[in-house]
Amino acid sequence: MTIDMLNQAIQGALIGGLYALFAVGLSLSLGVIRFINIAHGDLIVLASFLLMSLSGLLGLSPFVVALFMLPLAFAAGYWLQRLLLQRVVGESVLPVILVTFGLSIMIQNGLLQAYGPDTHKLHGGQIEVASVHMFGLFDIGFFPLAVFFTAIVVIAALDILLYRTSIGARIRAVADDPAAADLIGLSSGRMYAIAMGVVGMTVMLAASCMSVWTNFDPAIGPSRLLTAFEAVVLGGLGSLWGTLVGGMVLGIAQNLGAQMDASWQILAQHLIFLLVLVLRPRGLFPKA
Amino acid sequence: MTGRNQFMTGLAITRFALVAIILALAAGPWLFDLNQQTLLTEFFTLLVLALMWNLLAGYADIITVGQHAFVGVGAYAFYGLAVLADVDIFLAIPMAALTTLLVAIPTMAIIFRLRTAYLAVGTWVAAEVMMLIAGKLPGFGGGSGTSLPIPVVKAFGATLSGRVSTFYAMSFALALLAFGTTWIFLRSRVGLGLTAMRDNEEAAGAAGVDLVMTRIVCFLWTAPFLGLAGVLVTLQKLRVAPSASFSITDWTIYIIFIVVIGGIGSLEGPVIGTILFFLLRGYLAAYGTWYLIILGAVSIGVILAEPRGIWGACRRWGIPDLAPASHGPKP
Numbered sequence: 001m002t003i004d005m006l007n008q009a010i011q012g013a014l015i016g017g018l019y020a021l022f023a024v025g026l027s028l029s030l031g032v033i034r035f036i037n038i039a040h041g042d043l044i045v046l047a048s049f050l051l052m053s054l055s056g057l058l059g060l061s062p063f064v065v066a067l068f069m070l071p072l073a074f075a076a077g078y079w080l081q082r083l084l085l086q087r088v089v090g091e092s093v094l095p096v097i098l099v100t101f102g103l104s105i106m107i108q109n110g111l112l113q114a115y116g117p118d119t120h121k122l123h124g125g126q127i128e129v130a131s132v133h134m135f136g137l138f139d140i141g142f143f144p145l146a147v148f149f150t151a152i153v154v155i156a157a158l159d160i161l162l163y164r165t166s167i168g169a170r171i172r173a174v175a176d177d178p179a180a181a182d183l184i185g186l187s188s189g190r191m192y193a194i195a196m197g198v199v200g201m202t203v204m205l206a207a208s209c210m211s212v213w214t215n216f217d218p219a220i221g222p223s224r225l226l227t228a229f230e231a232v233v234l235g236g237l238g239s240l241w242g243t244l245v246g247g248m249v250l251g252i253a254q255n256l257g258a259q260m261d262a263s264w265q266i267l268a269q270h271l272i273f274l275l276v277l278v279l280r281p282r283g284l285f286p287k288a
Numbered sequence: 289m290t291g292r293n294q295f296m297t298g299l300a301i302t303r304f305a306l307v308a309i310i311l312a313l314a315a316g317p318w319l320f321d322l323n324q325q326t327l328l329t330e331f332f333t334l335l336v337l338a339l340m341w342n343l344l345a346g347y348a349d350i351i352t353v354g355q356h357a358f359v360g361v362g363a364y365a366f367y368g369l370a371v372l373a374d375v376d377i378f379l380a381i382p383m384a385a386l387t388t389l390l391v392a393i394p395t396m397a398i399i400f401r402l403r404t405a406y407l408a409v410g411t412w413v414a415a416e417v418m419m420l421i422a423g424k425l426p427g428f429g430g431g432s433g434t435s436l437p438i439p440v441v442k443a444f445g446a447t448l449s450g451r452v453s454t455f456y457a458m459s460f461a462l463a464l465l466a467f468g469t470t471w472i473f474l475r476s477r478v479g480l481g482l483t484a485m486r487d488n489e490e491a492a493g494a495a496g497v498d499l500v501m502t503r504i505v506c507f508l509w510t511a512p513f514l515g516l517a518g519v520l521v522t523l524q525k526l527r528v529a530p531s532a533s534f535s536i537t538d539w540t541i542y543i544i545f546i547v548v549i550g551g552i553g554s555l556e557g558p559v560i561g562t563i564l565f566f567l568l569r570g571y572l573a574a575y576g577t578w579y580l581i582i583l584g585a586v587s588i589g590v591i592l593a594e595p596r597g598i599w600g601a602c603r604r605w606g607i608p609d610l611a612p613a614s615h616g617p618k619p
Contacts, residue, residue, distance in 0.1 A: 030405065036406065095591050095595055102548075102587045108580075109578075225409070263424070267424075
């Protein structure tokens with residue numbers, strides 16, 4: 001029984017890697033541009049459907065397609081910010097929330113119109129069934145491990161980008177004080193757009209992992225947004241590594257909840273989030 | 289001066305016409321057939337929801353994406369009281385409103401730890417939790433919900449036409465109450481602070497408006513109204529179910545579109561938005577998903593072109609508020 005629970009907890013912690021991939025993009029847009037993208041989950045679902053169509057068309061693995069799509073995802077994020085979101089970014093958060101909310105509804109219903117309400121899942125090939133036997137006790141799927149590893153690599157890369165490169169320094173300067181950054185000749189609009197481009201790339205990576213791991217349909221975007229949001233808040237606002245821990249906490253809560261009763265899976269996830277919010281409003285690893 | 293006099297006459301005529309429309313609506317059960325009454329019942333219910341969302345998002349800077357939570361709580365509280373606890377239905381209705389208020393207090397205590405952008409999604413999480421819990425409550429039919437028993441339905445009128453008229457009168461009364469009391473509320477001391485917050489939050493705080501207290505009062509103000517709307521929804525659908533009573537599409541998404549298009553931060557906006565919503569729905573409902581795509585596109589267009597919606601544009605053209613929440617200079 002305890003071995004079983006431990007096994008579930010480990011599997012849950014690995015799902016945390018997937019949730020961290022959902023969350024890093026949201027964390028970046030919250031931290032840098034200070035807005036919440038209500039359509040974040042729907043963009044992941046949109047990317048998943050694109051991967052499905054393209055990998056079907058080209059006969060390639062979704063992972064390969066996703067890698068080729070990364071530049072396009074950057075461009076999509078960049079221009080989404082430049083053409084639409086930049087017009088409503090400002091003192092008040094209301095217009096941005098409402099615009100991304102409208103976008104969310106358009107994506108959901110556009111996908112419903114284009115692909116119908118059915119659920120889909122992509123095939124990742126051999127990697128999906130391979131597993132590693134650990135400590136003579138559990139079988140750990142190779143794919144969950146790979147996703148977890150991807151999450152670590154993505155977070156490390158973002159960390160380096162933000163804190164070790166000059167473009168990262170510029171992005172952080174704009175994030176700290178857009179007016180002052182504009183004064184010294186940094187274009188806040190351009191920095192925001194670059195940040196959203198990076199968000200777009202994380203969305204594409206998250207989509208490739210999600211579409212192979214779980215079922216998806218046009219309506220699941222919001223639940224992905226909520227998971228990403230909870231991972232961001234749990235981890236501590238602005239902390240990229242925190243999102244990984246936040247994701248793991250959510251994954252473990254889900255799996256242990258599901259142990260009690262399948263219907264408790266999502267409720268357990270939300271309840272643990274609210275509990276931490278009550279006990280530690282600034283998250284587990286608050287930044288400064 | 290004559291121009292101004294003509295203008296004031298025009299305003300007086302408009303207001304007179306509005307009072308006449310309200311009086312006609314009050315006589316609705318004698319003027320309209322059953323289908324029209326049913327449609328108007330739905331109209332009044334959505335109007336109440338729009339007024340409440342506008343009060344929070346347009347004035348108190350509480351942008352909620354989880355408004356459907358309290359609609360559902362009201363619905364479930366009414367069912368629990370009237371059916372499971374066998375409370376007299378006309379006592380169960382105010383008690384359902386009270387229950388919604390009681391649920392709103394701890395909810396607020398938790399999610400108000402989040403601010404602005406975070407609070408918006410926080411309200412959504414709270415709504416998800418309440419919907420999932422509602423599906424687990426014993427006696428409420430689980431995830432698929434349950435119908436109102438016939439004796440409870442018949443208590444609102446022995447015949448179908450009698451019930452339709454009762455529900456019409458109840459929803460009209462609620463809409464009038466919601467509009468009237470919110471108007472008075474906005475003209476009160478707290479409301480003055482709210483209007484100041486709407487225009488410039490920092491300045492309002494500096495001028496002595498207690499921002500936290502004002503937000504708390506606003507959030508709790510809306511809860512019983514949302515709960516009562518939930519009771520009306522239950523009576524229209526004759527059943528409670530987690531997905532229908534806590535419907536994000538019906539009680540939050542449509543409402544946000546209504547207020548954004550009509551005009552956020554005014555009392556006229558939600559009314560205009562709700563009227564437009566019903567007109568559009570008449571033409572576009574047949575297109576299903578396209579309807580929502582168009583609503584999404586229109587609302588994005590409105591925010592880009594005129595963030596204060598249709599009524600904001602009217603104000604810009606110099607049309608004075610028909611229900612002004614501000615106090616003019618004393619003559």
